[in-house]
Amino acid sequence: MSNRKTTPPADTPVNESGTKIWRSLGELEQTPRFQNALEREFVEGSSHMETEEEREISRRSFVKLMGASSALAGFGLAACRRPEKLIVPFAESPEWSIPGKPVYYASSMPRANGAVPIVVTTHENRPTKIEPNKRFDSLTGTDSFTQASVLDMYDPARSREFLQQGEKSSRDAFVKALAAIKPDAKIGFVFGEDESPTRSRLAKELQAKFAGAKFYSYEPLTGEARKQANVDAFGSGADVVADYSDAKVVLSLDSDFLELDQQGPVSGFYKNRFVEGAGYDKAPNKDDLNRLYVVEGGFSLTGGMADHRLRIAPSQVLGIAAEIAKHLGVSVSVTGSKLDAHQQKWALECANDLKANKGKSVVLAGSRQSKELQQVVIAINTALENYGKTLKPVVTERAGYGDISGLIKDLGAKQLDTVFLLTPANPYYDADGFAAVAGNAQIIHLGCRKHATANAADWHVPAAHYLESWGDSRTALGAYTVVQPLILPLYGGVSELDLLDALLTGSLFNSDKDGETASPAYAAVRKTFASLADDSDTSWMKLLRDGFWKESTYAAAAPVAVAPVSVTVPAAPAVGSYEVIFSTDGSIYDGRYINNAWLQEAPDPISKLTWDNVAMVSPQTAKDMGLYEKILRLEPDGKIYGVIPVKKNAGVGPDGEAENHTNPMVKLTVNGRELDLPIMIGFGHADNVISVSLGYGQGFDQHDELERGPENEADVSLVSVNRGFNAYTLRSAETPYLVAGGTIQDLDKRYHTAMTQEHHAMYGRALAREISTVPTEGGHGQGAKDFDAQLKNVRKQGMDSHAPENISLYKPKGSTTWHDEAKANKHLFDERQQWAMTIDLSNCIGCNACLVACQAENNIPVVGKEQVAKGREMHWIRMDRYFAATPVIGEDGHLKKDDHGHLVVDESNPEMIPQPVACVQCESAPCETVCPVNATVHSEDGLNTMAYNRCIGTRYCANNCPYKARRFNFFDYNKRNPLIHKNLYKGPAGKKAVGEAPHLQRNPNVSVRMRGVMEKCTYCVQRIQAAKGKVKSNLKKKAIAAGIPSEQVTIEDKELRIKTDSVTVACQDACPANAITFGNLLDPKAKISRIKNKDNSIKIDRAYDLLHYIGTLPRTSYLARVKNPNPKMPDGKTVGRATVNMH
Secondary structure, eight states, X not given: OOOOOOOOOSSSOBOTTOXXXXXXXXXXHTOHHHHHHHHHOSOTTTSOSOOHHXXXXXXXXXXXXXXXXXXXXXXXXXXXXXXXOOOOOOSSOOTTOBTTBOEEEEEEEOOTTOOEXXXXXXXXXXXXXXXXXXXXXXXXXXXXXXXXXXXXXXXXXXXXXXEETTEEOOHHHHHHHHHTOOTTOOEEEEEOSSOOHHHHHHHXXXXXXXXXXXXXXXXXXXXXXXXXXXXXXXXXXXXXEEOGGGOSEEEXXXXXXXXXXXXSOSHHHHHTTOTTTTTTOSOOOGXXXXXEEXXXXXXXXXXXXXXXXXXXXXXXXXXXXXXXXHHTTOOEEXXXXXXXXXXXXXXXXXXXXXXXXXXXXXXEEOTTSOHHHHHHHHXXXXXXXXXXXXXXXXXXXXXXXXXXXXXXHHHHTTOOSEEEEOSSSOHHHHSTTHHHHGGGSEEEEEESBOSHHHHHSSEEEEBOOGGGOOEEEEOTTOOEEXXXXXXXXXXXXXXXXXXXXXXXXXXXXXXXHHTTSOOHHXXXXXXXXXXXXXXXXXXXXXXXXXXXXXXSOOEEOOOOOOOOEEEEEOOOOBXXXXXXXXXXXTTTBTTTTTTOHXXXXXXXTTTOEESOOOEEEOHHXXXXXXXXXXXXXXXXXXXXXXXXXXXXXXXXXXXXXXXXXXXXXXXXXXXXXXXXXXXXXXXXXOTTEEEXXXXXXXXXXXXXXXXXXXXGBOOOOTTTTTXXXXXXXXXXXXXXXXXXEEEEEEEEEEEEOEEOTXXXXXXXXXXXXXXXXXXXXXXXXXXXXOHXXXXXXXXGSGGGGTOOOOOOSSSOOGGGTTTSHHHHHHHOSOSSOOEEEEEETTTOOOOSHHHHHHHHHTTOXXXXXXXXXXXXXXXXXXXXXXXXXXXXXXXXXXXXBOTTSOBOEEEEXXXXXXXXXXXXXXXXXXXXXXXXXXXXXXXXXXXXXXXXXXXXXXXXXXXXXXXXXXXXXXXXXXXXXXXXXXXXXXXXXXXXXXXXXXXXXXXXXXXXXOTTXXXXXXXXXXXXXXXXXXXXXXXXXXXXXXXOOGGGOOOOGGGGOOOTTOOOOHHHHHOTTOOEEEEETTOTTSHHHHHTTOSTTOOOTTEEOTTGGGOOOBSEEEEOEEEOOOTTSXXXXXXXXXXXXXX
């Protein structure tokens, strides 16, 4: 292996335009630990077990031990080999089941913001993977929650038993309890916020049978204020759905509409972010791009995509909205807090841009914002003539439903005898005031998890997962979708429709006994569909095949006149009196996914935190609190997760990474309520604002680091136990999302957190690149660069600008020969397929959908919090996230400089650029040259492949990979449950996970790796091989049909080319932004050929190779992000220039 060393930049990259780029606090401050981490390349703990001092074992002792082991081998001990297993066929093969060949079914996932049309992959009748339904929308994708939902079905901690007051009961006893409910009973039904036409129809039948029935809808993070404002403006049951496909300008007022606060299908928004068109078949045209303005308090994924982002306390967003409304001619009266000059200028230019795009703009308010702000937004959109164009007012089927406050009021007044909780929420845990009045009625809960509500309710009924149930739903725009079961309920669960049917008929369907017959829910859904379409078998089969029926949709709502609005802007938060935001968590949402290990281990897109929640504050606020240095500093003593002792006086530990990473604990007090939790710095966060995500702290045991255990123990799973802090205890019914007057007290103790923000850091500048549609000032004496010049400069950004061309020593440089067919045939092993990928940073938001989809497709294990802290996470895709501080514009309108002539940058309001990184499939792969056993080799079609059974675990390949894309199995994560306390360290004595339900989810076409094996991205080679086999099979069938005997069929190699763009990889399918393109470089019709500049008619100048200057010739390349700023905005001259002049 070469000893050559590339010298990195001496400090955090800062170019001549003044831009500073960083990933973490340690990198920003250039701590000795971060510099050491770059030199070491791997996080401490990811490359070795422990130091020799910690092991207290010498090399001599190790040799003695190995000698004894060799001697014992002579007494018949087996070698360390992978155990042999037999593949046994079915005694009676099920219909349509062919081992190794998947079957696909169309269905949908019910969601509060609209159902997600999906296609479910099944193997041997087991759902294993979820994909978006491209028939419904060719540009649609999924999110991480949808991708991970298949794991929820196999959750071994799923509720399996009927519970009566927390104790085990039976189905028969529950049926008797249902039968005891009299027709004159006062019943309350609490549904989720999703839409189901069949449920709505059954609700009307229940209303007819039980005259005293009342209906409510509740989920903790949907936002009642927005619902009320829409009802006031458009009538009972009204909602407003955004259609971004024709929107040129979008303004988000504290709404993460691209991810956690969606208000319509987002595919239309992304469609307008492609500078060369969605097919990469047009000349670059900056006029085709939309523009995004975002006003928010803490960084969201939507804020990261913004062309202009205003950092402001959420309570002050109302003032910005009112100022914009005034400029648009809306009658609005404002009292209270005033805007500063910068905010006034920002609001003015934003309003002018909106005014210039009447009918082609969208203004959105976040669901957590006040009713006042929602009313101002309705008035703005009315003035912009957006309703009926980019905004669709519709009438849902939940007209007249009450909310959680109405339910609590009715329970307090004893107006209900029985309440059916059919919502995915956990009201004993997440609804303030519910537990105090729940004892006034019989509570019957239907749910998949045993949690606080399940244990406290009078009756808990185990629910069937949506993949086990018949049902229906509607998308955001109202298209009718079917929910069809892929498998019988694993644990005898009851679906929502079956339970409602039991109330009507007195008989509860039992899938364990009656599984051969269709459930009542099937007949109920078909009856509903017949009323919407027709009752023919043809239409029904079309619905099941397609998964949707677009002919049935919402009715349009008629807007009413908008009255003048009067608003009072609260006082801005100040030092010592902080504003607290209760935010949606990017991993577990409102807490419902806390049992999902895939989501818990997926790093938060912004903070890169796993398995926990923290209080987030801005750097300046941390300094005001006196905690900045404590957050930056590490104190490596005490215990780690109650597992591994750390010696005192162990020297200077890493400042914030690896297994010793801790954060200071504080006491957060709001409205007289207190919560102890760790605190962390969030870049781009508003000053004097504290953000805390919800959903954690649902149960603890004796292994909890803070000893919250046995006296507060809850019946929760291994995935959710000891995870985070319950911020719902701070939340009141009056202030569910925002509350003023918070105080912080330093507790002088620390808490171990597992963060990945510095794991696998790479040398180099301009790794993630961006340009601007607005001309920028040049660096190094260059003149101003317009958009076209910036496009042509993309491949010269960073170290590529001065590094000489590096020709590979190992094989001909194929990328320069593909223009010449003769040379291409000479140098390419496979003349039919050469695979490649591109990732468009203009559209990627860093949402983790690709990461979770890859985990589901490729059997990637979960390793647990302790192993993540050591840098041993196994994800094949690493979602890097860069912050970029841009120059400050002085009062004279020019870039501001300090006394030394250096440009001043604003680190408080940086841009954010995500960049997914996996194995880039180098043509000249450094990993291949150092493997002593040829376990990593090149395939004939250009893939850098792994032979798992050949790998001996030297990890030389990982050490030699400049992209840090390889992952090593330090333990047998797939066989032994890593979430059981100390289980991994018990070796063969540890509890095995084999046979537990999650193993049923695994893809049988992908090898399950064992301890000591290296793994990485394979470009989903199993899908490529399946496509090759399908082409060959079809050609053979065609020849046989033409009368050629089977044994005489011959197929030419040139006939085996796979159909254009017919192979898609898991990350590509899942991406909601269509940012990933995969295909055959040798196919001139393939989209990848256009992007990689193999088609001479189109020139995609944005394409560049990561670390191009080191000559690895990666097959995965990137397209630089394009920002589309408004040049008249205060930051119009600085946005999008993070890497333009970086050298």
